[in-house]
Amino acid sequence: MLERIQASLTALPPAEQRVGKLVLADARKFVNLPISEIADRSHVSKPTVVRFCRSMGYDGLSDFKLKLAGTVSEGVPFIHRSVDSDDKISDVLVKVIDNSVAAFLRYRNDASTHALERAVEVLEAAWKAERRIEFYGVGNSGIVAQDAQHKFFRLGVNAIAYSDGHMQVMSASLRKPGDVVVVISNSGRTRDLMDAADIARRHGATVIVITASGSPLASVGNIHLTADHPENYDRYSPMTSRLLHLMIIDVLATALALRIGADQLQPLLKDMKSNLHSRRYA
Template identity: 45%
Template sequence: MLPRIETIRAQLRPSERKLADFVLAAPREVLDLSMTELAARAGASQPTIARFCQALGCSGFREFKIRLAQSVAPGVASVYRDVEPDERAPGIIGKVFDRTIGALIEVRNSLSATSVAEAIELLTRASRIEFYGAGGSGIAAQDIQHKFFRLGVPSVAYSDPHTFSMSAALLGANDVVVAISNTGRTRDIVDAARAALACGAKVISITHSHSPLAQLSTVSLASNVAEETDVFSPMTSRMSHLAIGDILAVGVALRRGPELVDRLGRAKEAITRRRIGTDAKAQKETGKDATKVAASGVAGDAAESAQQAARAQAPQVGEKTRIARDIEDVKD
């Protein structure tokens, strides 16, 4: 809610803008006020408050307070203060984290579970998945694709407009495009999404809900993060895109179930072998007393057998939890 107020602030009437500033400065105080009390404290009329709530997409003052309460989470700074040019390290740390956490909470509260389920279904049945993004969104596209290629579905990420424009024109009915854009108004991304749809492919967008890209998408996942205008502000939109990408990757992995266990295990093993210190630890182990090595080997076999037995008896929910955890474990 707070990032949303910041986004529309410049579009409001002067009286509504004054009210917006009061809410941004003291959101927790607003939660304890009636409409009459808020009007008196903010120097605004009740009709102004009603128009302000409607501008935020709320049916009335009651819904506004509910959504504001969801936005103001315990432990997260409620005032979105800009980083100053002379800001010292403690202030930079606090403001960057507070703004990022606040944006993620706002996206979590506004994300439609129905839309997420539809997107997961499309991705699970896809023959090929292509991720498109330009600029900073291109980095997010590459990160999300890095998670998906381990799931056994052919996938690529393109950030060059010429490349994803050509690729979109070659897609088929069983293919899915995940188009990422903070504003949803980047012409190259919108045109590529439109070209993919013309070929029969499905388009999932991670973007602002009231944008051209969202309107033409098969499924749109709302990431309504205020566009940063201050040069010192953190790029919170990228973090929300990555979080939504994680949600989709985990959802697809859970849908595919046990068939992914061996694949993720081999991927994790390949990464582990490339970590510094792994070989040294193995060499140190081989240099131990032979008796101790043998004993540890027997113990290890017994432990492994016990673990296998436990896994065999574990409920399906436990298996799904392990799959989701393995996805996060396979990192550089």
């Protein structure tokens, strides 16, 4: 989180920069400061303090402080340890797990709950209106899209996934207002996904993008769920980023399930489980 503030500092207005510098000077102390003292020390107004927090992707000062407290209290570093050709199995085990755990903890501390809330709201609206929810991805992200379809259709949602570029463009052309398209991409630079997202949005669908910040795809969607994690693609295929995308899908599916409610879901899932029971060995 502190790295993110440091990287964004020069892009902020001068007044918000002063708030950011106060955070970086002593993050632990900042967590316990009231908004009036933050404003006084930064020589800005109270609304500017709130604007700074929102510029960083948080709902406000309380949300910002909550995530900042988690970062500084746990002291969890952003670890990325590349797998080397001469690594032993024990080294590979530790590195892969460390990368995944660090990425999950960083996402937990940095994720914009406001963006997630908006995403869940439009997914719930689509479910209530019995509209279509589609998941697009290619390569590794195509597998994540298939997993998303599996999770959402079990909730009684009209969901489907496409990993073929032509099918994505054709289906995006058929979208209407009320439909939702979730586009998943690690690089955020795949032409087919960019085209499909743009087409779906022009036809009135709400487009949620799960991708890296600063990528071309990030600016195409109505809602951007940031998923940042560096990986060396020359040496091995995306691993942690795929797990991060799967985890974000899990968050969305779980939140939607809670909105739908146990009274409606439990009979549906119980009947589904009963129908599958006969297909298993005793």
